[in-house]
Amino acid sequence: MLFDDFLVLRADERMPAEAGLSDDDLFESAESVLRRGAPSRTAEAGVALLRGKKLSRARLQVADGTRSWALVLDGTEMCLRSVKPPKPEAEDAREREKESLDALFALSDLLDHLYRLFLAERLSPRFREAVIPSMGEWMLAKSRLGAEEGGADSAEESEEP
Amino acid sequence: MPVLKTRGSFRRYHIEGAPIDLTAPETFAALREQSFHAIDDTPTEAESSGWVSPWDPTGRDLREEDVRFGARLTLAIRLDKKRVPGSLVKIHAMAEERAEREALGVEHLPKKKRQEIRQRVEADLLARALPSVALHQVFIDTLRRIVLLQGTSDRLATTLAQLFQRTFGRGLRELSAGPLAERLESDPERQQYIERLGPLLLMPPPRRLVEIVPFTGGAADGDAFRDDRRSRAALDRDSIDAEELDDEVSAFEDGAFDDEVDAAEDDANAGGFGAGIDAEDAADEEVAR
Numbered sequence: 001m002l003f004d005d006f007l008v009l010r011a012d013e014r015m016p017a018e019a020g021l022s023d024d025d026l027f028e029s030a031e032s033v034l035r036r037g038a039p040s041r042t043a044e045a046g047v048a049l050l051r052g053k054k055l056s057r058a059r060l061q062v063a064d065g066t067r068s069w070a071l072v073l074d075g076t077e078m079c080l081r082s083v084k085p086p087k088p089e090a091e092d093a094r095e096r097e098k099e100s101l102d103a104l105f106a107l108s109d110l111l112d113h114l115y116r117l118f119l120a121e122r123l124s125p126r127f128r129e130a131v132i133p134s135m136g137e138w139m140l141a142k143s144r145l146g147a148e149e150g151g152a153d154s155a156e157e158s159e160e161p
Numbered sequence: 162m163p164v165l166k167t168r169g170s171f172r173r174y175h176i177e178g179a180p181i182d183l184t185a186p187e188t189f190a191a192l193r194e195q196s197f198h199a200i201d202d203t204p205t206e207a208e209s210s211g212w213v214s215p216w217d218p219t220g221r222d223l224r225e226e227d228v229r230f231g232a233r234l235t236l237a238i239r240l241d242k243k244r245v246p247g248s249l250v251k252i253h254a255m256a257e258e259r260a261e262r263e264a265l266g267v268e269h270l271p272k273k274k275r276q277e278i279r280q281r282v283e284a285d286l287l288a289r290a291l292p293s294v295a296l297h298q299v300f301i302d303t304l305r306r307i308v309l310l311q312g313t314s315d316r317l318a319t320t321l322a323q324l325f326q327r328t329f330g331r332g333l334r335e336l337s338a339g340p341l342a343e344r345l346e347s348d349p350e351r352q353q354y355i356e357r358l359g360p361l362l363l364m365p366p367p368r369r370l371v372e373i374v375p376f377t378g379g380a381a382d383g384d385a386f387r388d389d390r391r392s393r394a395a396l397d398r399d400s401i402d403a404e405e406l407d408d409e410v411s412a413f414e415d416g417a418f419d420d421e422v423d424a425a426e427d428d429a430n431a432g433g434f435g436a437g438i439d440a441e442d443a444a445d446e447e448v449a450r
Binding site: 075076077078079080081082083084085097098100101103104105108109112115116119123 | 164165167168169170171172173230233235300302305307309313335336337338341342345346351354355
């Protein structure tokens with residue numbers, strides 16, 4: 001699975017009050033959209049996370065054997081947006097329809113499998129012990145990088161209030 | 162040209178209750194009963210929705226051999242809507258009222274009469290209006306009990322849920338993050354944990370890691386995952402309610418835990434993000450006490 005073309009990081013409207021954040025902590029905008037140029041590796045992504053935004057949408061490339069799908073996964077609703085399935089290859093019209101249907105449900109199964117892997121990680125004690133600290137270190141490193149480079153990066157960012 | 166459209170955006174659902182039996186004759190009888198009926202020539206109905214075959218979107222011919230692929234069904238919801246602009250109704254109603262006043266030789270018509278005229282005009286215009294048509298494909302896997310709906314609007318989702326219930330007598334549960342996790346996770350202890358899990362807000366030290374959805378479930382002592390809930394779990398262990406939480410947040414903002422926060426910051430500066438967590442725990446424990 002590739003996960004690096006389009007990311008949306010969004011602030012939760014309930015977050016400031018419920019998390020005890022002050023007005024100074026409020027986000028410059030509700031949403032950051034990072035496009036192209038490997039956005040998950042950019043300082044902007046780290047800074048947005050540090051500012052309390054969370055990843056809400058991402059474009060994924062999913063491959064299984066010779067088949068591949070492109071889609072935008074909406075993390076809030078788990079909606080599959082802009083799905084582009086592989087082209088069916090069968091010659092018979094009815095067989096092509098069946099192949100398209102199989103491919104759509106195969107994508108559903110693949111996403112379930114990936115989510116199951118995530119859950120295994122998220123629900124294990126290791127998540128707290130190892131994953132959160134490493135995420136934090138990554139965020140801080142990206143944030144420092146952003147400060148040093150003055151925010152210059154190859155990914156395009158747009159702020160959507 | 163392919164009839165099935167498997168591109169676009171989809172919402173996913175889990176079919177509740179017993180699996181749908183596609184070999185039972187009543188299944189397709191129910192589908193035909195809930196198939197779409199046109200409102201092109203009806204003056205009273207402004208909206209209509211129902212099942213159609215993607216191969217015959219009129220709704221008149223819903224054939225099993227078209228829509229069934231083994232244990233899967235490929236259907237579409239057709240939604241027709243007629244709309245008559247209010248301004249057009251008003252113009253026609255004013256003309257009718259004037260003609261009525263002149264015929265009766267009166268200066269004013271009673272309110273009831275004016276309402277009757279307006280309703281009649283609206284029905285006449287509705288009968289002449291052409292509906293807007295929307296088709297949304299629906300893919301049902303009866304073995305996996307999964308439904309894929311092409312389209313993401315809430316209104317469409319409600320229409321699907323109602324139509325599905327009327328047709329198959331079963332409810333649909335949208336597979337958003339929580340329900341999907343519950344569907345995929347078979348371990349009861351982990352399922353219980355998922356129900357209680359809120360979004361994780363990651364903030365660098367001296368901020369604490371907090372989960373922002375109010376915690377409503379009971380805490381289980383010795384729960385291997387409990388620590389991950391951070392301050393919410395600490396609060397729950399001592400049954401602190403929302404008001405006390407506000408007090409706690411205020412105290413935090415007023416600097417009551419500055420020492421702990423400073424320690425967390427020092428630790429973080431010395432050893433990175435993860436090092437601050439233990440000090441945050443200390444702050445949480447202090448709050449709980």
